[in-house]
Each structure stands twice: as C-alpha cells, then as structure tokens.
Amino acid sequence: xxxxxxxxxxxxxxxxxxxxxxxxxxxxxxxxxxxxxxxxxxxxxxxxxxxxxxxxxxxxxxxxxxxxxxxxxxxxxxxxxxxxxxxxxxxxxxxxxxxxxxxxxxxxxxxxxxxxxxxxxxxxxxxxxxxxxxxxxxxxxxxxxxxxxxxxxxxxxxxxxxxxxxxxxxxxxxxxxxxxxxxxxxxxxxxxxxxxxxxxxxxxxxxxxxxxxxxxxxxxxxxx
Amino acid sequence: xxxxxxxxxxxxxxxxxxxxxxxxxxxxxxxxxxxxxxxxxxxxxxxxxxxxxxxxxxxxxxxxxxxxxxxxxxxxxxxxxxxxxxxxxxxxxxxxxxxxxxxxxxxxxxxxxxxxxxxxxxxxxxxxxxxxxxxxxxxxxxxxxxxxxxxxxxxx
Numbered sequence: 001x002x003x004x005x006x007x008x009x010x011x012x013x014x015x016x017x018x019x020x021x022x023x024x025x026x027x028x029x030x031x032x033x034x035x036x037x038x039x040x041x042x043x044x045x046x047x048x049x050x051x052x053x054x055x056x057x058x059x060x061x062x063x064x065x066x067x068x069x070x071x072x073x074x075x076x077x078x079x080x081x082x083x084x085x086x087x088x089x090x091x092x093x094x095x096x097x098x099x100x101x102x103x104x105x106x107x108x109x110x111x112x113x114x115x116x117x118x119x120x121x122x123x124x125x126x127x128x129x130x131x132x133x134x135x136x137x138x139x140x141x142x143x144x145x146x147x148x149x150x151x152x153x154x155x156x157x158x159x160x161x162x163x164x165x166x167x168x169x170x171x172x173x174x175x176x177x178x179x180x181x182x183x184x185x186x187x188x189x190x191x192x193x194x195x196x197x198x199x200x201x202x203x204x205x206x207x208x209x210x211x212x213x214x215x216x217x218x219x220x221x222x223x224x
Numbered sequence: 225x226x227x228x229x230x231x232x233x234x235x236x237x238x239x240x241x242x243x244x245x246x247x248x249x250x251x252x253x254x255x256x257x258x259x260x261x262x263x264x265x266x267x268x269x270x271x272x273x274x275x276x277x278x279x280x281x282x283x284x285x286x287x288x289x290x291x292x293x294x295x296x297x298x299x300x301x302x303x304x305x306x307x308x309x310x311x312x313x314x315x316x317x318x319x320x321x322x323x324x325x326x327x328x329x330x331x332x333x334x335x336x337x338x339x340x341x342x343x344x345x346x347x348x349x350x351x352x353x354x355x356x357x358x359x360x361x362x363x364x365x366x367x368x369x370x371x372x373x374x375x376x377x378x379x380x
C-alpha cells in the first residue's frame with residue numbers, strides 16, 4: 001500500500017516539475033524576445049541621435065567659418081585704415097621736425113659766428129709768442145731725448161761688456177773643468193793599459209815571484 | 225800531528241774535499257766488513273788513501289773512530305789566507321805559495337785563491353781580519369797620483 005502511494009506520489013511530483021519547467025522555459029523565451037526588441041529600439045534611437053549630431057556640427061562649422069571670414073575682412077579693413085593714418089601722421093611729424101631743425105641750426109650758426117668773432121678779437125697778437133714757445137719746448141724735448149738715447153747706449157754697452165766678460169769666465173771655467181776631466185780620464189786609461197800590459201807580459205814565474213815578494217812584505221809588516 | 229795529511233789540504237777547496245773524504249770513511253766504520261776498505265779504494269783520492277794506509281801500517285791509527293774525530297777537529301781549526309791574484313793558479317803556483325806559507329806562517333793554514341785580472345800582478349791579501357793590497361794596479365795608481373802633474377806635463 002505504502003509502495004503504491006510512493007509510486008503515485010513520485011509520478012505526481014514528476015508531472016508537477018515538468019509543468020513548472022515548461023512555464024519557466026516559456027517565460028525565459030518571452031524575456032529574451034522583450035530584450036531583443038528593446039535593444040533594436042535603442043540602436044535606432046542612437047542612429048537618429050548620431051545623424052542629428054552630425055547635422056548640428058556641420059551647421060556649426062559653416063557658421064564658424066562665416067564668422068571667421070567676416071572677422072578677417074574687418075581686420076584687413078582696420079589695418080588698412082591704421083596704415084593710412086600712420087603715414088599721414090609721419091608726414092606731419094616730419095614737417096614739424098624739419099622746421100625745428102632749421103630753427104635750431106640757425107641759432108647755432110649765429111652763436112658760432114659770434115664766438116669766432118669774439119675769439120679773433122681776443123687772440124689777435126699771440127700766435128708768434130706761441131710759436132716761439134713751442135719751438136723752445138720742442139728743442140728741449142729733443143735734447144732730453146738725445147741724452148736719454150746716449151745714456152741708454154752707454155748702459156747697453158756696459159751691460160754687453162759685463163755679460164761678455166762673465167760668459168768668457170764661464171767658458172774658461174768649463175774648459176778647465178773639461179780639461180781636468182780629460183786628464184783624469186787619460187791617467188785612468190794609462191793605468192788600465194799599463195796594468196793589462198804588465199799582467200800579460202809577465203810569466204807565471206814572474207807572477208809567482210811578485211806574490212811571494214808581497215807575502216814577504218806582509219810578513220815584515222806583521223800581517224802574517 | 226798528522227802532518228802527512230797537510231799536503232792534501234793546501235787550498236780551501238782541497239780542505240773541503242779532504243773533510244768530505246774523511247767523513248765518508250768515518251761513516252763506513254760501522255758498516256759490514258770490507259765496506260771501509262772499498263771506500264778507501266774507490267771513494268777517496270789516491271793520496272788520501274795512501275796516507276791513511278801508511279798511518280794504519282805504522283800504527284798511528286789505533287782507534288779509527290778516535291782518529292777521525294781528532295783529525296776532523298784539527299781540520300776545522302785551520303786558518304784561511306785569502307789571496308786575490310791576477311791569473312789562474314797552476315799546480316806549481318799552489319805548491320810554491322803553500323810551501324812558503326807553511327814555512328813562514330805555520331802549519332794549519334790553507335790558501336783561498338781568487339782571480340782578478342784587473343790587478344795586473346802581485347796580490348791582495350786578507351788574513352785573520354787584516355787586509356793588504358800589494359797589487360800592481362794599486363802601486364801604479366799610487367805612483368800616478370803622486371806624479372800626476374809631472375805626468376800630465378809630459379803628456380801635454
């Protein structure tokens with residue numbers, strides 16, 4: 001009995017689960033379809049916005065270009081007007097400066113002429129005295145220079161003579177030194193040659209005699 | 225004492241050789257019979273062997289160990305006369321000089337020869353800390369030094 005209840009219970013539960021699963025599947029399918037519709041709608045809206053944006057940008061660009069062209073034309077006109085004003089102003093200024101210069105020049109020329117006349121009046125009798133004085137001064141300077149040159153020459157001669165004398169002394173000292181060194185060398189060579197010659201010329205007996213003689217001397221000197 | 229051995233050690237070199245020979249013989253004393261005799265025949269100079277045999281025959285060597293001990297000490301006490309000479313000494317030179325030294329200085333002196341051609345002739349002598357230069361080069365140098373001016377005048 002229990003087995004039958006369990007059997008039929010299981011069948012009923014399985015059927016119920018099938019129904020629930022079917023409902024879930026249908027709901028899921030509807031949800032997907034809804035999502036797809038929304039997505040398509042959004043894409044369409046995005047395309048419309050993009051087209052609107054492009055159109056607006058193009059209009060803005062054209063408007064900006066027009067503003068710039070207008071500004072350039074206006075700027076060009078302003079520059080042209082400014083240049084005209086500048087050249088006119090320069091012309092007026094130049095005329096004014098020229099007048100001022102002419103006035104100034106006249107004034108200076110007048111002052112100079114007056115000064116010249118005044119100086120000529122003051123210094124009229126002096127030039128000869130000045131000339132004599134200048135000549136005297138020049139003679140004095142020339143004499144002084146000649147004296148300086150003469151004493152410099154004498155000094156130079158003295159210095160040269162002293163240097164020459166010192167040089168001669170040094171050369172002589174060096175010469176003596178070298179001669180002395182040569183003499184020493186000659187004596188050294190003589191010694192070496194003599195020693196070598198004697199060493200070769202003597203016989204064994206002579207050598208032996210010389211040694212025995214040396215030993216005798218050593219004995220006499222109480223070395224042995 | 226053992227003066228017959230002296231001619232075998234006239235120079236420092238010969239003295240060293242003699243010492244080695246005697247050491248060699250002394251080392252054979254405690255070896256089997258015949259080794260000593262063989263060493264005497266083959267390992268030492270004929271002169272050395274002759275003197276040892278003569279001593280043995282004359283009864284001079286009664287106790288060989290004692291003999292080698294005494295002779296070793298005697299040789300160690302030898303003095304050295306150093307002679308620098310101008311040529312390679314020949315046998316006659318060694319003999320003549322050693323004989324003179326033996327007669328005039330005494331026994332127990334060996335000569336140490338050194339050769340230096342630059343001295344020309346004569347010798348330079350060193351003995352017991354004393355030094356003398358009897359060379360020709362030294363005498364010549366002294367003469368030249370004393371007569372330098374005269375010599376230079378002659379040369380010029």
